Structure formats: structure tokens, C-alpha cells
Amino acid sequence: MTGFSISPKLQKGAIVGLDLFNPLSSVTIFQYNPDQITRSITPNYSQAGGGKAEPLRLAGPPAETISANLKMDLIDQMEEGKNGPLGGGISGYLAALEMMIYPKSIAVAINQALLLAGTMEVVPPAAPLTLFIYGWKRVVPVKIESLSITETAHDPALNPIRADVSLSMKVLTYTDLSMANPGYWAFLTHQVVKETLATVASVNNIADMAANLDI
Numbered sequence: 001m002t003g004f005s006i007s008p009k010l011q012k013g014a015i016v017g018l019d020l021f022n023p024l025s026s027v028t029i030f031q032y033n034p035d036q037i038t039r040s041i042t043p044n045y046s047q048a049g050g051g052k053a054e055p056l057r058l059a060g061p062p063a064e065t066i067s068a069n070l071k072m073d074l075i076d077q078m079e080e081g082k083n084g085p086l087g088g089g090i091s092g093y094l095a096a097l098e099m100m101i102y103p104k105s106i107a108v109a110i111n112q113a114l115l116l117a118g119t120m121e122v123v124p125p126a127a128p129l130t131l132f133i134y135g136w137k138r139v140v141p142v143k144i145e146s147l148s149i150t151e152t153a154h155d156p157a158l159n160p161i162r163a164d165v166s167l168s169m170k171v172l173t174y175t176d177l178s179m180a181n182p183g184y185w186a187f188l189t190h191q192v193v194k195e196t197l198a199t200v201a202s203v204n205n206i207a208d209m210a211a212n213l214d215i
Contacts, residue, residue, distance in 0.1 A: 011135060012029050012030050012031075012033060013029075013030045013033050013034070013132075013133060013135070014027070014028060014029045014030060014133045015028045015097065015100070015130060015131070015132055015133070015142075015167075016130070016131045016133060017099065017100040017128035017129070017130045017131075018128050018129040018130075018131070018182070019104065019128035026096055026097075026099045026100045026128055026130075027096060028093065028096050028097045030070060031070075031071070031072055031073065031093075032070070032071050032073075033134075034068040034069055034070055034071075035069075036068070036069065037066060037068045037134070038066070038067040038068070039064060039065070039066050039067075040064065040065045040067070041062045041063070041064045042062055042063045042064075043062050044058060044059045044060045044061060044062050044063060045057065045058060045059060046058060046059035047059070060173065060174075060175040061173045061174070061187075061191065063170070063171075064170075064171040065145070065168060065170055065171070066132060066142065066168070066169045066171060067166070067167065067168045067169075068166075068167050069164060069165065069166050069167075070165040070166075070167060071163075071164055071165075072090045072093055072094070072162065072163045072164075072165065073090075073162045074089050074090050074161040074162065075153070075161055078155070078161065083155070083159075084159070084161075087157075087159070088159045089155055089159030089160050089161040090159075090160050090161060090163060091159055091160060094149060094160065094165075097147065097165065097167075098147065098149075100130050100144055101127060101144050101147065103125035103127075104125060107125035108125065111123075111124075111125065127143070127144075129141060129182060129183050130142050130143065130144060130169075131183075131186060132169055132171075137193055137194075137197065138190070139186060139189070139190060140171050140172075140186065140187060140190050141171070141172040141177065141182075141183030141186050141187055142169035142170060142171055142172060143169065143170045144167065144168070144169050145168045145169060145170050146166075146167070146168040147165070147166075147167055148165070148166040148167075149163055149164075149165050150163060150164045150165075150166075151163045152164060171187070172187065173187050174187050174188055
């Protein structure tokens with residue numbers, strides 16, 4: 001055995017929550033990349049003026065929703081004696097995904113202490129900045145809008161060992177975030193990458209069209 005393989009190394013997607021209180025609690029690397037990702041894009045045309053002079057003026061980037069179905073499975077690892085984090089099957093991996101939409105317990109405790117101390121206004125805790133990462137060409141800040149988990153198999157201790165996860169995420173743009181938020185620049189970089197890809201594809205299309213005209 002040489003250790004070499006002709007198969008390309010598979011790059012795995014991930015959803016990462018950037019949380020100052022617990023940076024390691026919200027990292028989900030896809031065990032299996034989803035077979036299908038659905039992106040719904042709605043243009044954001046400006047309604048200012050209401051006239052016919054500039055019907056194509058844009059008020060900002062389009063609204064985009066990303067939907068994906070993830071699969072988690074520990075059965076093969078169990079054959080090697082691995083039972084998941086703390087022996088809980090895939091519970092830990094599911095928890096890492098769920099924690100992206102939970103207020104952190106320390107923030108809840110701090111707010112409760114402020115209320116007991118008589119503070120008139122308590123700011124609700126914020127969810128971590130969440131990034132959907134699917135290759136270097138697609139790193140976007142998102143807000144999880146829905147999360148559905150179907151546990152399809154369990155071990156004798158009732159820990160989930162197989163599950164299907166349906167996820168819907170709203171892409172956050174620079175119109176949703178302040179310039180001080182890293183997500184602002186993450187989306188702007190994403191748009192620049194998309195513009196570059198579109199430009200290169202357009203140049204190739206023009207070259208192909210010109211070649212066909214010469215025939």
C-alpha cells in the first residue's frame with residue numbers, strides 16, 4: 001500500500017457560531033455534505049419615488065434563504081467502539097447545532113441578576129454570529145430561521161445514533177449588520193467573490209459566442 005489515492009480529498013461544509021462566551025460550543029462540521037441545497041433569492045428593488053423613470057434601481061442586495069438537509073450517523077463508528085461525545089451518541093453534535101439558537105446560560109443568569117437588582121431595562125441576549133461555510137466560495141453570515149431534527153435510530157440507552165436535520169437559514173447582508181460586525185465584511189467578501197465568478201463566466205461565454213460566430 002502506498003497510501004496514495006486518486007480520489008480527491010473531500011472538503012466538508014460547516015456551520016460555525018462565533019460566540020465570545022463559549023467559542024467551542026457551536027461548531028458543526030458536516031459528517032456528510034448535503035446532497036442538495038436550495039437557495040431562494042428575492043430581488044430587493046427600491047420603492048422610492050414610485051415613478052417609472054428608474055424601475056430597476058436596487059435598494060440593496062437580494063433577500064436569500066438557504067435550505068439544506070443534513071444527515072448524522074454514528075453506527076459505523078459504534079462498530080469501532082466509539083459512542084460519541086460523553087457516550088451520548090450524536091447528542092453532542094445535535095446540541096452544537098441547537099446552541100446557535102439558544103441564549104447562553106451565563107447571559108441568562110446575568111440578565112436575571114440585573115432584574116433582581118432593579119435594573120429597569122435588560123437587553124435580550126444575542127445569538128452568536130453564525131457562518132454557513134460551503135467551500136471557500138461560499139462563506140456567508142446567516143440567521144437560523146428553522147431547525148427540524150428527526151431522530152431515526154437510538155442505542156440501548158436511548159441516545160440518538162442517527163438523525164435527519166432540516167435547516168433553513170436567512171442570509172444576513174451588509175444592510176442587516178453594522179460595519180463593526182464581522183458578518184458585514186463576511187457578506188461583502190462573499191459578494192465580491194460572486195462578482196468575480198460572474199465576470200469570469202461572462203468572459204468565457206463571450207469568447208465561446210465569438211468562436212461560434214467565426215464558424
